[in-house]
Amino acid sequence: MSKTFILIRQYVANLTKNPTYLIFSVICLAVTLTFSYVLVRSVYFGSAMNTFHTNHRNIYRLATSYTDYNQISASSDVASAEKILKQIPEVTAYTKVGQINPTLVNDREEAVPCSNFFLMDSSALSIFTFNFIWKSGEPLAQGSTGVLLSEAKALALFGTTQCSDRSITISYGNLNHQILPVAGVFHTYPATATFAPDYIAAFHTFYSQPELDKTKQGFYLCANNGSNQAVQAKINHLTDTTQRITYSLGAFDDIYFRSLEILNDFNRKGNLLFHRINLIVLIFTLLFGLINFLCLSLVYYESRLKEFFVRKVFGGNATAFRRQIFAELMILVIVAIGTAFLCLNMVEEIYTGNFNAAISLTLGENITLGLCYLLFVGLLMGAVVIVVTYWLFHSRSSDIKTIYNSRSRRSFTTILNNVKVVQLAFLMMLIVVVLTLNAQIRYAMSGNLGYNPQNLYSVGFPAFSGEPNYAALKGELLKQPKVGAVSATTIGPYARGVYFDNLTSADATTEITFEVANVENDFLGTLQARLIAGTGFSPSGMPQNSNLAIVNKTGYLALGGEKVLNKKAGRYQIVGVVEDIYMERLDAKVNPQLYLCNNDAIYALLIRFNDTPDSSAMARIKASYAAIYPGFTCTITPYSELIEEAYTKELALGKMIRFILLTFLIIMFFGFLGISRFEFNVKAFSIAMRKLYGAEEVSIYRSTLFKQLILLITSATIALPLGYLISNKWLSSYIYHVDVDLYQLGFAVAIGIITIVASSAVYLRDIYKMKATRVIREQ
Known part of the structure; x- marks a missing residue:
């Protein structure tokens, strides 16, 4: 036990000798793990396609149309539809979504069919209209307000009712939401009922035609195949053509996304756009986090490789040294996982709390789920780094030339050069996006008299x-x-x-x-x-x-x-x-x-x-x-x-996206420097080996500066058009439209130049050290 403790202390001491690598690698990995977990929570639990908490692929909506509006019979129509559905073997389950039991203002309760509604997972939908149809009973008074409740959670309808002899239209506005399954019986209650805001949901009426057809109600059903043609054909066959009801079947996907056509600004597209952004950001978070952590680790491993040579020259155990390096990498991963876990609750609360993007979990569930995710993904990323470094640097031969000119190492250097182009291009593109987003937030917070809202x-x-x-x-x-x-x-x-x-x-x-x-x-x-x-x-x-x-x-x-x-x-x-x-x-x-x-x-x-x-x-x-x-x-x-x-919501979302992008910029910048350092070490040792075996000296200055210039031009050619398109198209749906100008593009290029200069400085410093060493040797 004491020996193990001494080894761990030695590994930690080795890491602390390289504070730059230790700090930035922990930050890189911790940020990647934290945000990826939050995004996974948000995408999975908040996805618009998880409305039914089941596979939506084989879910269809069966709508009933009446040829005679004045002869609606809710109970017989429902029974008729259920009878048809039970005769179709492909239909494995179905759910009624048309039965409403309202409490009228005079406390009379009467069952009524509700026309065409289903659950929408989208916050702040601005058009919500429920059309209730009833056979008898006194109309609601004009201006009455109702509350619609599911059996599980509450949905408040804060609005007004417009009544006629046979229908009620309840219209209301901006609501928060929780994801609820479309199932069960719903009830309305008087406006005096109060519920916790966390339980407020958002429903939306489905418009199958330009004007809402008030004579329709429907079922949702689940068929055991991916096509609705067979089910529709059997429904048509079983339907009596002489009766006043016809049925139409539509896939849930089609109905869902067709209904989104009327969600026509950023606020009402809120969560759907938010989840798509989450998915994209999640992919890039994991990808760039892994690449940057790998590159930083390779630089660290490169610096320790000289010790490997010394040990081999003097007969040391190379296997034990590699084991030490791998242990140090795993210690670093564990530290990063712990850091991410400490930050997890705070970041998740900020990120998801503003958008209701995730289902609430208890503290114990959140800790368990978060810790399991961080351990799994963190150890997986650490394992990838260890495998790659072992593949690049391991050699059975003690010949230095063989190690530094191995095919795998040169191939990875080529890959890193391409990664540098993508890295720098994304860095410059995100600069344009961040500046545009920041300008929109500032413009939204400003008045007509200037940008400063103070006083x-x-x-x-x-x-x-x-x-x-x-x-x-x-x-x-x-x-x-x-x-x-x-x-x-x-x-x-x-x-x-x-x-x-x-x-x-x-x-x-x-x-x-x-x-x-x-x-x-x-x-x-x-x-x-x-x-x-x-x-x-x-x-x-x-x-x-x-x-x-x-x-x-x-x-x-x-x-x-x-x-x-x-x-x-x-x-x-x-x-x-x-x-x-x-x-x-x-x-x-x-x-x-x-x-x-x-x-x-x-x-x-x-x-x-x-x-x-x-x-x-x-x-x-x-x-x-x-x-x-x-x-x-x-x-x-x-x-x-x-x-x-x-x-x-818009400002909270914009500020959070801006924070994520700025975090990405920092990680990419230091990752780019790490790649450059590794690339230089490979090139410098390659030149040293060539000189050792009699080859001509190559000008590393000219080669380096020329490649850096080509890198900047290539990255800018990719980044600026992408940044312009994203800022003008994607961000045009944000609060205010702000055109991308030459200042933003120029600033992005300036950051790219600064990044190139910083990476070149790494080259020049190491070149200077090499020349100083050569002068001492010659003396």
Whole structure:
């Protein structure tokens, strides 16, 4: 036992003699293990395709269509469909998803079929509409709010209901989510019911046609083959053509992704895009982490190889030396695993806590699962490094020439040269992406008056008849001693979502004019909206919960699914009544939308104070406001709070991605230096061997500098176009679009040059040492 302890202490002492290798290798491996585990948790547990917690490949949706809407019979229709399904041997299981038991506002319960809904694993979906159909019973009161509950967890429907004689439409907005299986019976409860936010889920209605067919309900079934043609054929054969029901079968994949077509901005594509990013980042994390750890280890092994030669010259045991090196590598891996385990909980909480990307585990489960993963992957990566180093450096011959000119070693040097190109290209590309992402985050956090949100406040307006009197209030505010500048804005801290209203021609008291900057561009920019007074319009006469609608690139607004927009001279006009307006950046590539919500007034002025305002400054602002708008009060809110509340998930995701990319940059930089050091050692010893056996001396300066120049040009040729495309296409779906400029591309090239210079410095230092050694020998 004491001998083992002495050996371990010796191995640790050898590692501490090389602190650079020890520190950067532990950081490289620990970061790789930590983030890969978090990403595996996020991708596996949060994947949109794990909705059913089963293999979705053979899952289909059986939709029922009624030829006569007024003759719906829920119980007989369900029984008829179940009878058909039971006669099809390919159908191994099925789940009803159309039975809803609502609790009406008068506490009457009555079973009703629900049309076409299924679970969506996507946070902050902005359009959620449930259409309930019932045969009898009193309609819900207008403006009622309901809560939809699964048997396992709760789903809150915070919104309004629109009722007719035979249907209820519940529309609601921004919700967090948890993954729930589509199974079991759901219930609705009055709005007074409260549930923990962690149990809030997000459902979405499936639109099989442009307008929702309220006469459909459905089943999900699992067939034992990958094709639905046979099942569909048997369903058609068993279906009585004279009855009023027809059935259509669709693969779950097709239904799921077809429904995603209406998820048309970054927020509503949130988790699906997030999980795809996770998967890509996971692959690159493991790949580059392993490559960099391997390269750093090879440099360390190279430095220890001289000791190997000395031992062999003096008859030492080379096998024992190799065992020592391998033991040192495993000690380093264990230290890295321990470091990763200590950081795991913190990183996972930051990474997944903002996006509900992983299913919650108990502390014991998380520790067990995390430790098992870290040990398995960490020891696997350590084993790969040991195998590769043994393959490169092991030789049965004691001839130095044989070792340094072995084919495997030269082949790996060639591979490393190609890795250097990819490494430097990705480093420069990530510089462009990080700078663009950082510019978007800064732009999102900034006001219209500059990039610094400090001392920037928003003064809110109520909804007025006509345009608010910005000019008068702006003039009064500029008279205040601490006010430095004032600008109009339309951004506010409002729950995003599209709320539909059943507006009729009788409600046509206000015209809303939307002016679009450039309809032809992929990026429409920010829509400017204003209220124009119409006949009979007054703020007090506006009904509550009156909200509009969808704008897309084809040029129409949708009110309850109807196209009612007219396009005149570049203006999109619609007639309706609104209470408040909320706007944000639109992306025209996937059905851009304008958000009109039922919240506090969002007309606002941004005020830049010269220094931190005190209570007297705030009081003077409110007095000026009240003087111009008698009877109204204003709200004064720090602008940074508005932005953070409006873009909580986007900003958290952007900052986390930026942190990961910066971590990658650091690892790649030192990995690149490690590769360069190893490459130089191979080349230097190769030249030394050639001189020893009488070959001509090769100019290592000229060869090195020329190859470094070619490396920089090749990497820049790959990196800059990729960085430009990623920043303009992928990041264009982020909060604000920021064009890639020459500054970002130039900075990426500058970092590439710095990296090349740093690696060349490694060459020059070792060349100087070699020349000094030669001078001493000649003397």
